[in-house]
Amino acid sequence: MKKDRYIYPAVFDYATDGISIEFPDLPGCLPCAHSDEEALKNAREAMALHLYSMEQDDDEIPDPTPVTSLRPEANQAIVLIEAWMPSFRDQIENKAIKKTLTIPKWLNDIAEEKRVNFSHVLQDALKNYLGIQQ
Numbered sequence: 001m002k003k004d005r006y007i008y009p010a011v012f013d014y015a016t017d018g019i020s021i022e023f024p025d026l027p028g029c030l031p032c033a034h035s036d037e038e039a040l041k042n043a044r045e046a047m048a049l050h051l052y053s054m055e056q057d058d059d060e061i062p063d064p065t066p067v068t069s070l071r072p073e074a075n076q077a078i079v080l081i082e083a084w085m086p087s088f089r090d091q092i093e094n095k096a097i098k099k100t101l102t103i104p105k106w107l108n109d110i111a112e113e114k115r116v117n118f119s120h121v122l123q124d125a126l127k128n129y130l131g132i133q134q
Helices: 036-056 085-093 105-113 118-130
Strands: 005-015 018-022 076-084
Touching: 005 036, 018 036, 036 076, 036 085, 076 085
Parallel strands: none
Antiparallel strands: 005 018, 005 076
């Protein structure tokens, strides 16, 4: 079930070359950073993207491990990371995607002469073809 908000503990592992981040409950979600500020930003983005992918694949999203059950090492810190999914989902789903298409040269020449916005025309045509009302 999709949630609006997820909060998971992350293990920030501090080394001389930067910070590696691991989410005990989200295998494969392994961002890294060079500063605490960057680590928080990267952890939030990576976690949201990982959870979004899990939602899209209908994977079961695990409950977060209680922070009190985690035992960090001396060079590690446990940080709770929050992802507000409605705005993240919106950002992903409305992201512009570049498409390559092929049209006859004569049609391209006329369209360029008339200063046609190809992206706008394609979007309108696709919405019309798919019966999408906006």
